[in-house]
Amino acid sequence: MLADLTSLGIDASCVATVSARQASALLQSAKSLGVADRLDLIGQVDESRIGHLLGRAFAVVLSSTLEFYSLPYYEAMSAGRPLVASDRSFAREACADAALYADPGDSASFSYRVLELARSASQARELSQKTLARFQAVNTTWTGIAEGMASILREAADS
8 A cells, every 4th residue: 555655646654553573574565665664563552652643644544354343443533533444344333434445455445545535635624523423422431342342242152
């Protein structure tokens, strides 16, 4: 995605919450595409830094193919940033119309969605407003999210 955006003249960078050791293939790919200097693999992030990192982002891209309670989506929405997510049922359930969706098997589809936002400040603002409104409507506290997850786990254990 970084290479695609760079080739389109977008000065993009990416912060990923994996370490270089955990994502050696990703780092090698970034090097071969000439965008390794735009990729910051920061490893596991303390909860207190998540909001800061998300708040600095132009857009949050979540290309997950599998999520278990969708916490990353709620974290991203809480920051009120435009969100581009994998076109998967769990992402659509969490985000509804508060995200743009892309094919998780096609990095170019993510690039296109980020490019859409970069070219339309009004669309980026509108999506930012939707993400924050969605977060506020669905979950008002992190305790509420945790209680919901605990409820799901109890139901699974009982069945």
